[in-house]
Amino acid sequence: MDIKGQAAIVTGGASGLGEATARALALAGARVAVLDRNGDRAAQVAHEIGGLALGCDITDADSVQAALARAAAAHGPARLLMNVAGVGGAKRMVQRDGSAAPLEDFERVVRINLLGAYNVSRLFAARCAGLEPLADGERGVIVLTASVAAFDGQIGQQAYAASKGGLVSMTLPMARDLARHGIRVCTLAPGLFATPLMQELPEEVQKSLAASIPFPPRLGHPDEFAQLACHVVANGHLNGEVIRLDGALRMAPR
Template sequence: MDIAGAGALITGGASGLGLATARRLAASGALVTIVDLPGSAGPATAAELGGRFAPADVTDPDQVAAAVATAAEAAPLRVVVNCAGIAPPAKVLDRDGRPSPLADFERVVRINLIGTYNVVAQAAAVMSRTDPSSDGDRGVIVNTASVAAFDGQIGQPAYAASKGGVAAMTLPLARELARYGVRVVTIAPGIMETPMLKGLPQPAQDSLGQQVPYPQRLGAPDEYARLVLSIIDNGYLNGETIRLDGAIRMAPK
């Protein structure tokens, strides 16, 4: 798919994986719309890339619909990348053996899983009406899971459940949207050098990197972004979850 002049919407696009992806897409000629929270660096990022900023909470259907409309105004919407998410640790039982607040679990699932579904649904409604290419392609949706979907650690039941849900819905979404010429692919990153991890002390970052078989380091956000471009380019990739993790398999803790 040629994305030069096409519209691209990236949630969580003001930082981390989303920011790296927005930069790569803009460099490839896409007209980028950054979707992030109002207090984020979204306006500055959009200005840097010559794109648009659409403030939105990914769990809000009306706000996401407005963001999708903003992206589609700039150019035919062909690419959607879901990077918005949170990863707060929380065990089932606290230190006193009491259940952790259910609201904490619900919040993670709501943002990571329901938020991703909300963006897919709102975007698909617009992409399905976009004029197809000569090959019948209308667009690509790339979602973000995590290796925690398969190797969830102690303290990650909510995060693992939310990302496992993203991986599980990939195939049914791809099957449903196939009739419209819209592909759906998910990336499951390993330990990536995101702002959250970069806030850790350097010895802690080095220790995490050494757990990766090869290359023995943290993954770079731009490596995620480059995989997004490969997915867009390869029209036969559909309905799959791709691990991007240096062959790591996470230990229990």
């Protein structure tokens, strides 16, 4: 699908990988709606790219429906969805004091990363399925954001790995389900990237993490993630696929 002229939705578009993706889509000619809980930062990004900022809780159906409706009113029906919003978190199952890890922490990560992405995808797909097909029969593209933790989850990452693994496992059945509507689905699984969250770590820690990547031995750049996301849109034969973007990294247990 040609990105130019299309309306796009980017969740988590106010920072990190989501911001880079929003900027890349806008640069390619898309009309971009930046969805994020951080309304101020979303407004700043949207202003800089000529897009639309929308506060949104991806786990709440009413919030997502309202955001999609406002985006459609401003930009027209969206054919592109970039699910980038998510949270991290690590907690050992048995704490140092011998107590079990709080169930609420696990629920929160899975609810945002997995249920939130599915919630936005299902509501977007229902709207997209009603659009007129393009010349090749295609109606839309959904890109999910997993992580290498889906395959190489580290100690304490049970919730994060489960949430990202759920996205990986959901990719093919979702692509098969939406094939009859002409909607493609792919998932990107990034490794270690220079996001704001990563940059909060001490510099020596960042250097150590970067050195663990075989090649190139550096943290990934958010614009490299954005480039791949845009390529998924442009390459009409990419469907039902999970793509690692990690410089051949395989995470150690800790």
